[in-house]
Amino acid sequence: MSWIEELDQYGDNFLIDELAWHLEEGRVPASVSMERSPARTGVVFHFMGGGSEFLAIPERALDDHWRDAQDISCKFSELRGLRYETS
Numbered sequence: 001m002s003w004i005e006e007l008d009q010y011g012d013n014f015l016i017d018e019l020a021w022h023l024e025e026g027r028v029p030a031s032v033s034m035e036r037s038p039a040r041t042g043v044v045f046h047f048m049g050g051g052s053e054f055l056a057i058p059e060r061a062l063d064d065h066w067r068d069a070q071d072i073s074c075k076f077s078e079l080r081g082l083r084y085e086t087s
Contacts, residue, residue, distance in 0.1 A: 003076055003078050004020055004023045004024055006076075007019070007020045007023070007072070007076060007079075008020040008024075010072045013065050013068050013069055013072065014055065014057050014061065014065050015032065015043055015055070015057070015065050015066065015068075015069040016068075016069050016072050016073075018043075018045070018055045019032075019045070019069070019073075022045060022047075022053075027045075027047050027049070028047060028048045028049070029045045029046060029047055029048070029082060030046055030047065030048045030081070030082070030083065031045075031046045031082065031083040031084070031085050032044070032045055032046070032069075032082065032083070032084050032085070033046065033084075033085040033086070034062065034066055034084075034085070034086050035054070036059075036062070040054065040056060041056065041057060041058070041059045041062060042054055042055050042056040042057040042062070043055050043057060043062075043066070066084070069084070070084050
């Protein structure tokens with residue numbers, strides 16, 4: 001099993017599920033930022049090759065999924081450089 005497949009085992013976390021998908025597609029995030037505004041709530045993936053993508057996450061789940069995703073990421077040395085940023 002590849003490390004990305006192992007990461008995907010935590011796919012019940014919205015952020016980790018999306019992270020695994022991007023990695024499978026060859027897009028490597030440099031950072032993830034949390035976004036809360038009247039217009040939208042979720043996270044933004046910022047990619048090493050440029051560009052970004054927003055993932056909507058329900059307000060009631062955002063904090064828990066954010067914290068859990070950071071803990072899960074720490075289990076993978078391949079994600080050592082991934083930064084989680086809050087504004």
